[in-house]
Amino acid sequence: MGRSTIAAALALRARGHGNVVSVDPHAPTGKASYAAEHGWRETFAEFTANVARAGVSGFVLPVRATSEEARAAYDGVPIDVLFIDGSHDEEDVRFDSVAWLPLLADRAVVAYNDPYAPGVNRVIREELRSPNFSISNLRHVNNTLFADVRKGARSKPAELLALSAYAYVERQRFKLWKLALRSLFAALGVVYRERKTVPMES
Numbered sequence: 001m002g003r004s005t006i007a008a009a010l011a012l013r014a015r016g017h018g019n020v021v022s023v024d025p026h027a028p029t030g031k032a033s034y035a036a037e038h039g040w041r042e043t044f045a046e047f048t049a050n051v052a053r054a055g056v057s058g059f060v061l062p063v064r065a066t067s068e069e070a071r072a073a074y075d076g077v078p079i080d081v082l083f084i085d086g087s088h089d090e091e092d093v094r095f096d097s098v099a100w101l102p103l104l105a106d107r108a109v110v111a112y113n114d115p116y117a118p119g120v121n122r123v124i125r126e127e128l129r130s131p132n133f134s135i136s137n138l139r140h141v142n143n144t145l146f147a148d149v150r151k152g153a154r155s156k157p158a159e160l161l162a163l164s165a166y167a168y169v170e171r172q173r174f175k176l177w178k179l180a181l182r183s184l185f186a187a188l189g190v191v192y193r194e195r196k197t198v199p200m201e202s
């Protein structure tokens, strides 16, 4: 718990200044995605213990709130690095993007964890294609997409093409992974099925 917060805080400690503002309710949000990850557990004590053990408490400001609650209370200080790694449900990733991207500093970095996940993937494709800022220097590190963001500029066509191609490849990676999982279940004699919406007859 808190690995990426600690990684970012270690970089700040090496630099000697800066803060990681870590927004997380650390408690059930009522969504199935939280329950799937943490059950009904609260994770704040584990998070702060890990941060303290790493020796970076002085560089981490935990905000125990959902993204929506934190945004409503945010003081508006421009953000240099925005790391989106909360709920991966599409509506939540969309909120994280639409609400927080406008708060980036004129030159900043945005990062999305798990860009293969369907909701994250769709939001990346749609929200990083904005007339309000440009993206450049896309790079994929440890399952995270990073991009440089410059406000008040437009992305070059080549960057947008790279973004689309990248998102497509990530999506295929996810589909292949699901296929492999399904085959594994089949080999174990377990039927792996997804629920599909059945159209109602009128």
Ligand SMILES: C[S@@+](CC[C@H](N)C(=O)[O-])C[C@H]1O[C@@H](n2cnc3c(N)ncnc32)[C@H](O)[C@@H]1O
Residues within 6 Å of the ligand: 001, 002, 003, 004, 005, 006, 022, 023, 024, 025, 026, 027, 029, 034, 043, 065, 066, 067, 068, 085, 086, 087, 092
């Ligand atoms: C994969 S963990 C991220 C951990 C974090 N990147 C780190 O290593 O420091 C995802 C987190 O998203 C949080 N989360 C879920 N819904 C959220 C929301 N609406 N707003 C903010 N955080 C949320 C969960 O509590 C969970 O701890």
